[in-house]
Amino acid sequence: MEQTKKYIEKFLLQNNIPITSNKETLFNDFASNEDMISTVKIIQENQKKMLDKWRLKNRIDDILQQVIMLPNATVNKVYEAKIEFIKLNWNDVIFSEFEGLEEIGLQYDNNEDLIFGTPTASGDIKVKFLFRVDGEKEDSVLNEKTITLIINPDPKSLWKNKESDITDPHWKEDDVAVSGSFLDKKIVVASKRGRSHANVGSFRDDDFAYKNYEKNGWSVVAVSDGAGSATLSRKGAQLACELVVSYFEENFLSDKLEDFDEVIAAHYQESTAETTKKISHFVYKQLSAAAYHVHKELEKLATQTETVLKDYHATLIFALVKKYDFGYTVLTFGVGDCPIGLLSKDMSEINLMNWLDVGEFGGGTRFITMKDIFQNEKFTTRFGFKLVEDFSYLMLMTDGIYDPKFVVEANLEKIEKWKEFVDDLKGNNEDKLSVDFETSEEGIEEQLSEWMDFWNPGNHDDRTLAIIY
């Protein structure tokens, strides 16, 4: 009763009708009238209804306006995203479902508030979030909010395989694989154009060459990686390898080598400071001359063809190997980021024959085409020598193999990493592809070539791997 009175009094005042003291009795009677009491009650009920309705509408609008982003998904990759009702301040959302998820391979779990599944289509997908908030009728039409879900394409599906231009003067085959003998051992080499090149129809920059020199009993294998940023690097890499082979063909003659054979024999009997020094001397003299020859020839070519030397940027590693009665001598040179690994016969030891030129940043390395490598104080450390009774594998590889399989330099010195690598080659991999070093002589190059197609995110460079086994 008192409330009704107050309500009417306030209402009259809003209309500029104050109750003066001489009207108080009249007002009291008016406000206590049954009819007035029920009128006020109805008004108040309606007001409350109106207020509730507005609150509800306002609340729904808030939710509709609220920016919500679901984490991005990727085609063929398992996806899971929780709708964080509490964080979103959606405690009053009493029912929710999604529309449009099934078409893209996803589902919504109402109890767990979870979107999950494996997306099948890419794009900026608009999905409908349908919901009901507390206060709405149970059979009311659900509110509809559009949420954008970004689905990335599956990178695997995007790679194109464009043919390289066969009419280009420096064209070379996209994939090559060969096998043969190397001294009394065998050699298998495969070199493949990387996906990043295939995607745009550019050429394989990697290259390799090997040769057994009948006349002096030595064999050589060279691997080179042309710089991705240099326009003629594929030619640079090819020539670098060929030049190494031809240099030793012409300059590694038996009269020079007899003394060395004696030193090696003496070194095998007893390694002394003197034998070590003589060997270092020989290795430095012969191999640096070969490396410099490659540099000079490339420089000559650049001048003749009015190109610049840096267009031919290529890394270079090579190994000269000779078999003696008591073992194998391995001499190496390296510039760039391609490793040479010599694995002991019982696989208990790895000799990393060279250090890698890796800069602070990815891709920054040094090339045989850079003059300053020859003048640098570290030049003398680019050579390697090893005398072993036998070995299981001698491997030369470009960064296209080393990056995905060894990842960082430190791993190249770990025997367990090399064991894993050999196991991988023997079939311990996702695709179950193996290279059979024991029995298959025929077709081993195809096995290696197929193995080399392995998938590794972010690593789509050319791949070259030479294995002497």
Added chain:
Amino acid sequence: MRRLPVYFLLDTSGSMYGEPIQALNNALSGMVNTLRSDPQALDSLWISIVTFDREVKEVVPLTELVDFQLPEITCPQSGPTNTGAGLEYIIQKVKSDVIKSSETQKGDWKPLLFVFTDGKPSDIQLYRQKTPEIKALNFGAVVGCAAGHMANDDILKELTDDVVHLDSADSQTLKSFFKWVSETIEQGNKSQGTGESIGLPPPPSEITVVT
């Protein structure tokens, strides 16, 4: 996996208000979509967007393209162009974000920086103090873009040799500029000699290379 970190430093000063900022948003969104369809970018690209006007704002911290979501970039109706403060912020971020190679860690590709402005620095002193620091950071490329007649090419030239000029900041021009940016980014993950920078792809007709 090797990352290619790419920084965008964008002018959101008063003069960008209205149509230009709208055009910038659309062009950025188009660029991100283009990059999303590049398998190489999907595997390696990380993007950060920093804006500068009176204040410097990190709109998106360095984020992998796969997870990247482009927010609406807004700008005040008026106010100064604190390019120097923007550079100062980028320097600090690059130093903390970018991973360098070590024996046990795979380093990032050299980061790229794109600076977009339609005016000239209001904080010219700070700007000139920061340009040598940017140069010392060893970016794979720093590309300056001056849009419209108010933009000062010469001052941008102090920051980098690679400056391009857009006649206006309209939708079509920005779209083609950012298409070119995406092509430049695609050059960013190739092996190169230590100390050498990447070559920029030929620009479309809307873009004038400032020499």
